[in-house]
């Protein structure tokens with residue numbers, strides 16, 4: 001009988017268990033989690049904070065007890081895995097005990113980075129990643145304990161915290177150490193436009209502000225002191241400066257890692273029978289041909305499913321990994337598809353703007369490198385698939401369904417042509 005262990009029970013872990021169970025009804029499936037709550041969607045946490053969804057909606061797969069029953073799995077809550085011995089396929093626990101399996105999935109996700117900067121441990125300084133973080137923030141906001149907020153990190157998570165503050169009418173300021181917002185994914189021009197649009201909604205943005213430390217003032221407020229000496233004061237400070245993959249427990253195990261665990265298209269690591277999926281792994285990025293962590297909900301779910309199938313004995317591959325970053329906030333949306341770091345000053349720039357869209361993209365003789373879009377929510381998936389198709393085959397072109405969809409959504413012919421389509425009348 002196939003003995004399967006799943007370490008970490010988020011979107012990746014859940015989909016692995018579901019797929020493994022559907023392939024092998026007899027398999028023994030043990031799930032280990034460092035919490036005692038069921039799999040939830042972290043991207044919904046800020047929607048819960050602002051009251052757009054109830055707490056239960058964080059759990060898209062249903063209550064833990066029902067999941068465990070339906071999938072016939074053994075859930076070991078509050079039991080973090082502290083080590084792994086790949087040659088024995090053994091999990092190691094805090095008390096030193098070990099347990100062997102035929103197949104192991106590492107799906108431990110990522111955590112918010114809280115670097116050892118003085119003052120980050122002061123009351124009123126918070127992060128946003130887990131359901132517990134969301135519950136704590138919501139409690140604070142509902143109790144009226146937040147008169148103002150400084151959000152450090154003008155990127156995917158920080159912008160969602162800004163949205164929560166606006167929903168509670170809490171004045172807030174956004175700062176970032178980088179030259180512009182969404183720095184790892186936005187062209188300067190796109191970012192400057194997003195900044196202007198955000199400031200028009202009443203949220204001041206200051207870039208090139210690198211945090212030195214946070215101190216408590218006599219009046220009780222927190223002051224974030226920047227390396228350039230500038231000071232920003234508020235009742236609370238949200239630290240949203242990135243994530244770290246939860247792979248520390250694999251150090252010295254022999255499992256190949258960069259920032260995350262390296263996997264092939266089947267989500268297998270360098271050891272037979274050991275897989276990784278979701279935010280903790282780096283899968284093959286078809287644009288660069290190298291391993292990349294692309295921590296998005298779709299990838300976590302799909303990669304989990306692929307790993308689950310392979311662990312249970314059915315071959316499956318995850319193949320279309322490209323960089324995608326999206327932010328949906330305050331009735332505004334920004335998406336970046338592709339690798340901005342691959343763009344060179346001499347590359348050809350495409351730019352389009354009308355009342356609905358702002359699009360900026362870069363290509364060279366090898367093809368499209370990166371697309372930034374504002375206002376394209378609802379079409380992102382279709383544009384992403386067109387981008388992937390263009391990378392897989394430069395001359396593939398767009399199918400008629402995609403062309404019609406893009407036209408219907410009001411994209412200009414010039415952009416449809418740019419993606420490889422042919423305009424139709």
Ligand SMILES: Cc1cc2nc3c(=O)[nH]c(=O)nc-3n(C[C@H](O)[C@H](O)[C@H](O)COP(=O)(O)OP(=O)(O)OC[C@H]3O[C@@H](n4cnc5c(N)ncnc54)[C@H](O)[C@@H]3O)c2cc1C
Nearest residue numbers: 008010011012034043080081108109278279295296297300
């Ligand atoms: C605020 C926010 C906004 C986001 N917005 C978007 C968005 O707009 N679009 C999008 O696609 N994605 C978004 N994401 C990212 C998306 O939520 C993640 O990519 C996805 O949920 C990752 O799933 P996962 O299963 O890999 O990891 P997780 O959901 O993090 O699950 C991993 C689990 O493993 C547990 N664990 C860790 N270490 C151990 C251990 N040693 N032993 C046992 N258990 C362990 C953790 O506690 C956790 O429960 C957002 C995330 C956040 C936080």
